[in-house]
Amino acid sequence: MSWLRALRVSARSGLTIERKRLEPLLALRAAGGLALVIALGLWTLGPVAAVSSAFGAFQAAIATFQRSWRPSPELAVVSGASLAVSSFLGYVTRPHLGLFLALLAAWTFLAGLTWAVGPTIGLIASTNVAIMLITITLPTSVAQAALHAAMMVLGGLVQAALLVLFPIRRWGAQRDALADALAAVADYARRLRNDPVAPFDPRPLMEARAAAAVTARQARRRPAELHGTRPLAERVRPVLAALADPALGVPAQGPGRDRVRELLAAAGAVLDATAHAVRSAAPAHVPAWAVAAFRTPDTGALLSGPARRAALRLGALLDEMAQVAAAAGTDTAPAGGSERSALVRPSLAELAPAAVATVRRELRRRSPVLRHAIRVTVVTCVGYLAGALLDLGHGYWAPLTSVMVMRPDFSQTYERAVGRFGGTLLGVALATALVQSTRPGSLALGALAVLCAGLMYLLLRTGQFAAQACVAAYVVLLLGMGGEGWTQTVPERVLLTLFGGLLAMLSYALYPAWETPRLRYRLADWLTAVGRYAAAVLERYAVPAGPGEPARPLARSGDPGQRVREALRDARTARAAWHDSVERAAVEPVRHRGPAPERAEAAEEALARVGRAAILLEALLPERGSTPVPEAAHLAEVLRTTVDGAARAVRERRVPDWEPLRAALDGSPDGPGTGPGRGEEYVRHGARLLLAALEDFGRALDGAPAGTQPVQRADRTDGKPPGTG
Structure with missing residues (x-):
């Protein structure tokens, strides 16, 4: 694929908004927590401290929107605390350019390596670097820097408290993952009716397994229908394949095949009913014909051998599924099996040694994660130095843009780069023009910032262009509330943003990690x-x-x-x-x-x-x-x-x-x-x-056609064809 076509395909992804993925209630809760933190900061410590707390709350809420099965309050607290530490260290070293660049390089390199642990941790670490470049300009003394760090921690704690006090669709993510897996197996059963060797994509089952891992506290509170239903789906999938496959004895046509199709349709109906029950947390009706299909006495006469054995196993498994669907949302819902201790999610402290070991495995020359860490470190340091030398004021816009755009591989970077880059330019330009033309007060700026943040939370899981425009506008409005950046013009900020984006895109062309x-x-x-x-x-x-x-x-x-x-x-x-x-x-x-x-x-x-x-x-x-x-x-x-x-x-x-x-x-x-x-x-x-x-x-x-004679090798002494079974 040519560079031009690759950029065109990637840009289309970055500019697309998927309405089905919008979650307004979650966005409203996050924006409400941000408004509470800003109001508390303005009332107690003034606009500058309010800005710091707002950045902490903003970052904590972003962390809770990431694709992670870990309890969201943990992510909010960790995100706010890590931002506080990085901001305080950044302010202490900022007066000494060489020392600060060393800290920035080390912090950015570690943030780049954390992508090996997972996208959630990688995004939190990268966003910490980006926000640190802004927050270190706010305090005027070490004591104030410590106070600002404390306010960032407070912002994370407020978001975590709101998650606990106002849960929205409790266990919703886990329910959706398990329901999607059950629905995928149901669809597989129906496809097997017409295509006995239909393929199956196991990713929904993999997602469901990841969602099933819980902490010890969660295990005591988990709804019954989420406990053990996934292993049933895992066991049903191979039995469906065995029942449908003609290689195991059921001819492609005839009464036996008709009975197999009937059983597969019944299996799909039972699985769909269970998926609905799990997703909605309410009992679901299993069609009577689906239950009766496995109880008809002529199944044994029409099926024999492996097919009969598979039909009997499938009936027993689906009977448990039907019980789950009928009793979902009640205290009497059957567990449907037992989860192994391996699905107990370890605490963050217990994960630290494994995370360190994962990062160490990436310290090799050909590792794409290591190349990303080197790439983003060089680009961030060059962007910061260039921004300072250009004397445009607040030169952090260049490295900030680079850090927010860059990802470990080409497709991730370029799919989102156009949307992020264009959105940042638009948000910076509009918000800066608004601040300079109207000079609103602190309360008005705070309200506008909360509005931008709310829109960003709404669009965070889709539409990179619009989401990034809201992020850029949020930063500009907060800086205006704190009295910073009044003298920096739209062209200056746009120029720095453009420079940072071009640095990020150029770095991948010069130092790639092709897949x-x-x-x-x-x-x-x-x-x-x-x-x-x-x-x-x-x-x-x-x-x-x-x-x-x-x-x-x-x-x-x-x-x-x-x-x-x-x-x-x-x-x-x-x-x-x-x-x-x-x-x-x-x-x-x-x-x-x-x-x-x-x-x-x-x-x-x-x-x-x-x-x-x-x-x-x-x-x-x-x-x-x-x-x-x-x-x-x-x-x-x-x-x-x-x-x-x-x-x-x-x-x-x-x-x-x-x-x-x-x-x-x-x-x-x-x-x-x-x-x-x-x-x-x-x-x-x-x-x-x-x-x-x-x-x-x-x-x-x-390159030989399937089913032809095996390739002759120098170490082969006979020419016998393989058995075909």
């Missing part, structure tokens, strides 16, 4: 993760738990069932990373140095089939007390070793070799078993599905 060259590595990571997930599922066939006995570890320590869940999460994370990389690479103005787009698409489809084969195996896992399948242990180990070697080949631009897995399957009978207890047949059939998909993956990277 395109990393596509092959992302694909290899996904191959490794999905292969290990399939191997973990195979291990469960080798070591089924006996009645009343814990599952015995096979090759590594730990519960095999827990290993399956962890491997599935890793596979989903790797898949999401691949898709995110593809989206970012699509807008980068560089020559494509990863796998060719058509080959990458074919490889993606093949890996999706690998995951599907593993999911089918998981749906048919043996019950407690079933006969172990020793063959599965050997296949699991061979699969894991072969996939690891294949991933290395992908990274090194070589064709993967699946000969070890093919050799392990030589002589295995084809086709699934016809009755329960035939675990070895399920294993062999599933392994052959895995091998076929993996060989198609290799052919996709090599």
